[in-house]
Amino acid sequence: MTGTTGSPTGSVTTRDLTKSFGGVRAIDGASVAFHEGEINALIGPNGSGKTTFFNCVTGMIRPDSGTVTYQGRDVTGLPPHRIARSGIGRSFQLCRIFPRLTVLENMLVAVQPHGLLQRLRGSRNPADVGRARELLARVGIDHLEHAEARDISYGQQKLLELAGVLMGDPRTIMLDEPAGGVNPALVDRIADLVRELNAEGRTFIIVEHNMELVMGLSDHVVVFDRGRPIAQGAPAVVQDDPLVLEAYLGV
Amino acid sequence: MPNGSSNVRTSRPTAVRAARTVALLALVALIVLFPSLAPDPFILSVGVVILSYAVLATSWNLVGGFTGYISLGHAAYSGLGGYATALLILRTGMDPWLALIAGGLIVAVIAVPVGIASLRVRGASFVIASIALVLIVQLVFQSWHTFTGGSNGLRVPRPFGTEVLRPEQHERFFYLHAVLLALALLTWWLIERSRLGAGLKAIREDEDKAQALGVPTFAYKLTALVVSAFFTALGGGLYALWFGYLDPIFQFSILIGSYMVLMSLLGGVRSLFGPLLGAVVVGYAVEVFKSQYGDTQLHLVATGVLLGLVVLFMPDGVIPALTSALNRRRGAASIREVSAEELANQREETAR
Numbered sequence: 001m002t003g004t005t006g007s008p009t010g011s012v013t014t015r016d017l018t019k020s021f022g023g024v025r026a027i028d029g030a031s032v033a034f035h036e037g038e039i040n041a042l043i044g045p046n047g048s049g050k051t052t053f054f055n056c057v058t059g060m061i062r063p064d065s066g067t068v069t070y071q072g073r074d075v076t077g078l079p080p081h082r083i084a085r086s087g088i089g090r091s092f093q094l095c096r097i098f099p100r101l102t103v104l105e106n107m108l109v110a111v112q113p114h115g116l117l118q119r120l121r122g123s124r125n126p127a128d129v130g131r132a133r134e135l136l137a138r139v140g141i142d143h144l145e146h147a148e149a150r151d152i153s154y155g156q157q158k159l160l161e162l163a164g165v166l167m168g169d170p171r172t173i174m175l176d177e178p179a180g181g182v183n184p185a186l187v188d189r190i191a192d193l194v195r196e197l198n199a200e201g202r203t204f205i206i207v208e209h210n211m212e213l214v215m216g217l218s219d220h221v222v223v224f225d226r227g228r229p230i231a232q233g234a235p236a237v238v239q240d241d242p243l244v245l246e247a248y249l250g251v
Numbered sequence: 252m253p254n255g256s257s258n259v260r261t262s263r264p265t266a267v268r269a270a271r272t273v274a275l276l277a278l279v280a281l282i283v284l285f286p287s288l289a290p291d292p293f294i295l296s297v298g299v300v301i302l303s304y305a306v307l308a309t310s311w312n313l314v315g316g317f318t319g320y321i322s323l324g325h326a327a328y329s330g331l332g333g334y335a336t337a338l339l340i341l342r343t344g345m346d347p348w349l350a351l352i353a354g355g356l357i358v359a360v361i362a363v364p365v366g367i368a369s370l371r372v373r374g375a376s377f378v379i380a381s382i383a384l385v386l387i388v389q390l391v392f393q394s395w396h397t398f399t400g401g402s403n404g405l406r407v408p409r410p411f412g413t414e415v416l417r418p419e420q421h422e423r424f425f426y427l428h429a430v431l432l433a434l435a436l437l438t439w440w441l442i443e444r445s446r447l448g449a450g451l452k453a454i455r456e457d458e459d460k461a462q463a464l465g466v467p468t469f470a471y472k473l474t475a476l477v478v479s480a481f482f483t484a485l486g487g488g489l490y491a492l493w494f495g496y497l498d499p500i501f502q503f504s505i506l507i508g509s510y511m512v513l514m515s516l517l518g519g520v521r522s523l524f525g526p527l528l529g530a531v532v533v534g535y536a537v538e539v540f541k542s543q544y545g546d547t548q549l550h551l552v553a554t555g556v557l558l559g560l561v562v563l564f565m566p567d568g569v570i571p572a573l574t575s576a577l578n579r580r581r582g583a584a585s586i587r588e589v590s591a592e593e594l595a596n597q598r599e600e601t602a603r
Contacts, residue, residue: 058463084465092463098456100521109453110464111446120441123449168465 010036010071011172011203012057012088017066019049019056019227026052028227029066034220036071039194039204041214041235044224045247050207051093053224054176058090059083070172081112089170093177093207095158099150103141103160106149107132110167135163139193155186162193172203179210191217215239223247278524282429292418299421301534302428303490304514308526309435310482311511314475316439316520317448319455320370320377323508324385325483330502331358332484333491334392334399337407347410351488358484359477366476370469373458382505389503404498407491424493431489432527435482440523442478451475506551510537513554517561519568528569533557 011034019027027049034040042050055061057068059080067076075083084090098106108123136142139159144152149160158178165173178194179187191213194204208214214221214235221238223231225247231238238244282302289295311325335354339345345353369380392399399405411420442448450471453461462468491497501507511526514533518525533554540550565572 060459060463079467079469080459080462081465081467084463090463092460096457096460098453098460100456101452105449105452108446108449109461109466112450112465112467113446119447119450120445122444123446124444164464 011040012174012205013069014053014057015067015069017053017056017068018064019052019061020064025227027056027063030224030228032222032229032232034203034205034222036203037198037201038219039198039206039217041218041221042205042207042224043209043211043214043221048224048247049227050224051176052227054090054174054207057083058088058174084168084170087171088174089165089168089172090174091158091161091165091176091178093180095154095161095181097149097157097160097164100148102146102148103136103152104129104132104145106160106164107136107167110164132163132167135166136160138166139163140189155182158182158186158190162190166197170202172205173197174205174207176207177209178206179208179213187213286422286425292421295418295421295425297535297538299425299428299493300538301531302425302432303486303493304510304534305527305530306428306432306435306486306489307483307507308511308514308518308530309432309439310479310486312515312520312526313435313439313442313479313482314472315479315512315515316525317442317451317455317475318472320373320472320476321512322381323378323505323512324381324383325479325511326503326505326507327381327385327388328358328362328480328483329487329490329507330385330392330497330499331361331388332487333407333497333502334405335484336488336491337405337497338399340408341405347408347492351485351492354488355481355485359481362477362480363473365480366473370472370476381508385503385505385508389499392499392503399499400497402499404496407495407497409495410492420493424489427489428486428493431482431485435486436523436527438478438482442475443523447471447474510554513558513561516568517557519570519572521567522570522574525568525570 013033015031017027017030017032018025030049030053032053042053044050052061056063059075059078059082062077067074069075070083070086070088073086075086078086098109101109105123108128111123111128112119133142133145136145139162141152141156141159141163144156149157152160158181162175162178175194178190182190187210194206194217198204206214206218218235221231221233221235222229223238223241223244225243230243230247231241233241285298286295289298307325307329311322315321332354335357336347336350339350339353340347343350365384369377369384372380393402395401396403409420411423415423442451450461450466450468453464453466454468454471458468487502510533514529515526516529517532518527518529520526536553536557537550540553544550561568567575
């Protein structure tokens with residue numbers, strides 16, 4: 001399913017986004033448009049600003065200048081929870097879960113509706129728990145719901161993080177190296193999940209170093225180098241771009 | 252096979268729940284019977300002190316246990332609660348019980364700007380900010396003679412008439428503290444089960460991750476702090492009504508705040524009754540040391556040793572350590588017991 005291909009106002013769009021750390025311009029006037037309804041990939045050499053870009057889009061870092069819009073709405077500089085509420089879920093590069101909460105409790109954190117009374121409601125109500133179990137079953141770790149998250153394996157933690165993000169029901173999901181540090185079988189499983197979820201209408205923006213995965217999975221690829229996009233397009237096109245080869249090989 | 256494991260899962264909580272109910276009833280019975288069991292008024296007054304510690308530690312745990320923000324300056328809220336209660340009675344002639352509640356509300360309001368300022372920083376910086384708060388308040392209450400009585404202290408009018416003798420006073424205040432403790436515990440329990448509680452615990456574990464999942468972390472932390480300050484102030488106010496005298500040096504001491512932290516850590520900050528257990532152990536130990544060795548600083552040394560032992564051997568506190576030991580002996584279903592085969596079967600089932 002391709003969805004609304006090529007509508008640049010649809011998903012995450014940035015204009016002249018800039019962020020410096022001291023003298024280093026981590027993001028240097030990046031203008032990028034991700035495609036709604038597609039699996040977008042963000043690739044580039046180490047230190048090209050991919051994670052900083054992620055953090056600026058999701059509000060973890062405030063950009064120095066430039067704008068971030070999501071579905072036509074300006075979300076620049078909003079706090080992370082507001083951005084999450086607007087429909088962007090994210091995972092972290094080094095998988096982050098709540099170590100001393102159980103797997104099920106980890107899932108229930110993402111249920112934070114509006115209104116004081118709703119927030120004071122029991123978190124273990126049947127509706128929320130049911131949905132959490134469904135998602136845990138979907139990623140394949142429902143049998144671990146009573147285990148503390150710190151006790152499960154790294155691969156299982158990655159799946160838990162993904163399931164937790166899904167619990168918030170985001171329309172757009174940003175994954176920072178979903179295949180980093182997991183075994184090949186699990187990489188396939190995660191790729192299948194991404195495809196299924198995309199087919200259900202969710203947009204993905206994925207930072208990934210595993211080129212085989214990126215080329216096989218994505219519809220649209222953005223290549224970053226030194227804090228700005230140097231190429232965008234279908235995987236096959238980007239792969240042969242001389243600028244991309246130069247950035248990666250350092251010619 | 253999956254059926255078998257799910258049976259284990261459902262039967263375990265019922266046994267645990269039954270054990271919990273029995274323990275809770277025993278606790279309530281012990282508290283109700285304590286005044287009649289106490290051999291003399293002194294022991295009863297020790298009981299009041301321990302319950303007061305329990306109220307303060309449980310109130311502290313509303314912010315410390317949920318959010319992981321360790322405040323060493325919570326004595327600011329208990330002391331302000333005491334002074335607010337006393338000053339309202341003295342200056343406005345308000346009914347003492349009404350003054351107690353009004354004092355709690357005033358301190359809750361004060362906690363809002365304090366929280367907005369201090370909850371911006373994490374870890375050690377927050378600890379230092381909390382210490383700064385209690386020192387500032389101490390200085391103000393020591394210097395402002397005309398309003399607070401300054402370092403001469405402040406006599407708090409007794410809420411019960413002179414016809415109520417000392418032992419009777421102790422008994423009444425023992426039950427009043429017990430009721431306040433019950434309210435604080437109930438509040439902790441209700442928050443623990445709520446979505447708010449889920450968000451707060453997530454903040455404790457990983458604040459940025461919690462916010463990325465949509466938890467309004469700042470508002471949640473502030474809520475926890477204000478509720479905690481309210482109960483801490485009620486605890487301080489009730490103690491002031493019982494003790495009848497306030498001295499800024501003792502009311503706003505870092506030591507009192509440290510006791511709240513130590514008690515909570517000892518019992519376990521992630522469990523409902525952890526701070527209560529810690530208050531009983533530490534409170535009793537402090538009183539014993541004081542009565543045996545007088546006004547020496549020996550009880551501080553003992554408290555320090557105790558804190559060291561807890562951090563070394565039971566970093567999660569006594570209650571979590573015991574529960575997990577018990578679970579291990581019972582052989583609760585661990586991850587390793589689910590074989591790869593079972594996993595594959597389950598997956599096939601869900602796929603079908």
